[in-house]
Amino acid sequence: MKSVCLYFQIHQPFRLRTYRFFDIGKNHDYFDDYANRFIMQQVAEKCYLPANTLLLDLIESLGKNFKVSFSISGMALDQFELYAPKVLDSFKELADTGCVEFLTETHAHSLVSLKSKSEFINQVKIHAGRIESLFGQKPVTFRNTELIYSNEIGDMVFDMGYRTMITEGAKHILGWKSNNRMYCSATSPKLKLLLKNFQLSDDIAFRFSEQRWNEWPLTAEKYVGWLSSIDSKDEVINLFMDYETFGEHQWEETGIFDFLKAFPPLLIKKTKMRFRTPAELSSKLQPVSPLQVPYPISWADEERDLTAWLGNELQDEAFSKLYDIEDKVLTLNDPDILQQWRYLQTSDHFYYMCTKWFSDGIVHRYFNPYTSPYDAFINYMNVLSDFTLVVEDKYAAIPKDKTPVKRKNLKHKTL
Template identity: 60%
Template sequence: MRTVCFYFQVHQPFRVKPYRFFEIGEDHYYWDDFLNRNVVRKVAQKCYLPMNALLLDLIHKYQGKFKVAFSLSGTFLDQIEAYAPDVLESFQKLVATGHVELLNETYSHSLASLKSKEEFFGLVEKHQAKIKQLFNGYTPKVFRNTELIYSDQIGAMVSELGYEAILTEGAKHVLGWKSPNYVYNNSINPNLKVLLKNFLLSDDIAFRFSNKTWADYPLTTDKFVSWLNAIPKEEQVVNLFMDYETFGEHQWAETGIFEFMRHLPEAIFKNSDFGFSTPSEVVKNSKTVGAIHVPVPISWADEERDLTAWLGNEMQNEAFERLYEQERYVKKLDDPEIQRDWEYLQTSDHFYYMCTKFFSDGSVHEYFSPYDTPYDAFINYMNALSDFILRVKEKVEEKALA
């Protein structure tokens, strides 16, 4: 039986509060608790709670034949523990069914895999411990790096950590004539399986669903199943990867997105030879067709599917380099507040807000950013980072004198 694999990314960053130049050295708390709480509660009501309830209904209705996977970032988990315990409980109920898989990632949704193996490993292990703590001893088997960022080398590191598979983008410039609807393996360590997002079908739901200028609008379950049925029979796996906030936040309830998802499993079961699998089940039940070679990192962001959403201009690169210059000093300290701020400052969103792309990709960046301009995002972040650097320097000097 052919299979559909649904994976949802669930993430919220700790946004930096308005932090002015003259506060450097005076104010050591950087996080906009009011905004962060408001965003989490708003998205909880529009997306997390109704969608979790819908998925729970579907799992019970189809007696476990319908299943999905989530990656819950550590910064998201920290915020729902603090601001939305009802959301945490609803995710715990889903996982308790045994038909929802949790994936591992970096705790702070960071770009550490591009810069520091030691920091990357530490954040992965911290995230694994958090999942184990909150979900009754659950231990993920599959990895999803921040924003599906992947390369041969990143895959080799993930394999070293003991994971059996990793998710990434089925980028055209990597696949060429190949299809994303197969299981591949890492080119350095063949033991690590690679699952590729079918970006056409995923983005039909995540981005085009409510677009009235789209030639295939409106998207119905029958239309979507007909596209699945048109896939060549030898292609066994269709990976539908998307932000969880697609449901109710990016695509509002009024668009019909919830009803689409409510009726999609029945349409697939009745009118196709597809079922549903979690990533672990895909890996277990599918043979690999060979290695996929990704020498330069890819991601699921923007038209280019590369790193330019986060590291595409001088501002982003300066902020990124200045931040990671602090790693060796932070490692010398055993200070919980320094460690917390170090991890939260690594979150990829801070760099995303500094992106200066135009056209359609630029509008997407603007939608997610709390700042008026990328330059404002850069200045605000660098002010907070400058204070952090001073704090770290003082702590290191104090420790040397002790």
């Protein structure tokens, strides 16, 4: 019996305000509270609340036959608490149904897995703790920011005790192999890997309202037909997408909610396929083969690599400067400083500095507060310059004899 795994990503960054160089040294207020509140409340109204209601209704009518999973970044959780507590309540309601699995990820929705093992572990622990206290379930499946995965990352995740991880079904990794099977890490074979079926996921997430698409309009009937026609040896279809697909990337007028409402009951009625969560699949399915991933993959763009966030000069400078102060920030152990440092790690800040969108798709422009990567970089660096000054001042003020010995487990990895 084949399975369908629905996983939705929820994330909103703490966007920076326009921060000029004359603010450096004077103003330590970095985030655009107004824009963040506005966007969060707008997306809550257009997407999170109606989509949650819809899923609750589906669970009510379909019972245990319908399962979904979510990964909600710590940045989104913080902003729910600040600006849209109702959304958090409705996720708690979903959690109470027992049909929803919450995955864990890095608290800051950061790229730290590529840079610092110790801080990576910190962030995952923080996030897993938040999920457990909010939703009453201890996460067992790991999802890295932007579905970034490599052998090394898999090893770290396995070492932390996770046995299931989800990532992208990147063609250059799979070759002829199907992404509709369970795989495992080549270096930590007990870590199972579920891979995104990007074709069928993107049919909903990106192409749903695309009128030039030859399959437009996409109906539940058509989609269920596609799902049921996959190879008989295939075991699971992983539909991974941003939750903002519903009502935000694809507006309500496109019929996206009607689609989401119609396709699960139809699938259950017309086929023997069932909805399952990653944790259920992990206990049900055995890996068919190990996956060798020496260089990190992600779910972005055609390349499925890191170049949306890292790789150009701007991104690399910002990224390395951000982690240059890691030791000092951790030594200070000041809650406000730690929070700001983590907010600055969110992958979106680096995404805004990407120059690929000059030639690449429109997706990059979504929610982007900057008109160009250059503006994004200058603004970020102004903020980081001030933050670095603050950190260095505080660090210098620590009485010498009290300076803690450098922690031993700090292991930096280079890209």
